[in-house]
Amino acid sequence: MPEFLETAFTFRWLEGAYWFLKLETFTRDVMNKKSVRTVNFAERIKAKLPALLVLAVVVGGAWVMINEATKTSGPEAKVAVKVPAFSAVGQQGAIAYAANCAACHGANGSGGDGGPPLVHKIYNPGHHADGAFFLALQRGVSQHHWRFGNMPPQPQVSAGDTKAIIAYVRELQTANGIGYQPHRMQ
Numbered sequence: 001m002p003e004f005l006e007t008a009f010t011f012r013w014l015e016g017a018y019w020f021l022k023l024e025t026f027t028r029d030v031m032n033k034k035s036v037r038t039v040n041f042a043e044r045i046k047a048k049l050p051a052l053l054v055l056a057v058v059v060g061g062a063w064v065m066i067n068e069a070t071k072t073s074g075p076e077a078k079v080a081v082k083v084p085a086f087s088a089v090g091q092q093g094a095i096a097y098a099a100n101c102a103a104c105h106g107a108n109g110s111g112g113d114g115g116p117p118l119v120h121k122i123y124n125p126g127h128h129a130d131g132a133f134f135l136a137l138q139r140g141v142s143q144h145h146w147r148f149g150n151m152p153p154q155p156q157v158s159a160g161d162t163k164a165i166i167a168y169v170r171e172l173q174t175a176n177g178i179g180y181q182p183h184r185m186q
């Protein structure tokens with residue numbers, strides 16, 4: 001299940017259900033002018049299940065639409081990148097990156113016409129760990145965070161060069177204030 005749907009159907013669903021029940025209780029309280037605290041909670045949930053399902057779909061749908069609306073591609077996705085002095089492995093990565101990735105991801109990971117910036121908070125190690133780079137190069141990437149289309153697999157890049165490219169991207173990210181953030185939404 002795509003990540004944004006997972007989130008939509010866990011947090012959003014529960015939050016929506018919570019507020020729906022609160023509102024419902026409040027309305028009933030006002031209308032009956034008496035407490036509904038004695039009403040069996042499980043019974044009430046059961047009675048409201050269809051309505052809750054509709055609500056979940058509506059809230060989930062709205063979430064997806066918001067998520068879609070924030071996707072970009074092309075020049076508007078580009079970022080300004082501060083270029084640090086690289087370690088030895090970072091320098092090796094810079095060469096491999098320029099040869100294999102820069103055409104799409106732009107010089108120094110700043111974003112290009114065919115791919116997003118890798119110096120971007122969604123590619124921080126908490127959201128896209130090093131394994132995500134290996135997978136991306138092995139299998140390619142289906143469009144999901146942006147609107148650039150799919151990334152084709154890059155089998156020509158050796159494991160050693162992949163490691164070096166990851167080091168290079170991490171050094172760039174660090175120099176631009178992007179560090180580990182625990183995975184939440186993108």
Ligand code: HEC
Nearest residue numbers: 100101104114115132133136143144145146148149150151
């Ligand atoms: C033909 C263009 C193209 C080339 C070449 C390319 N990429 Fe990508 N890459 C993309 C696009 C487009 C995406 C974004 C897909 C999305 O999330 O919508 C992407 C996404 C990624 C991601 C994120 C993967 C994920 O799990 O979301 C990583 C990491 C990545 N690229 C690394 C690289 C590296 C390293 C290279 C060079 C070895 C490279 N790419 C070469 C187009 C390219």
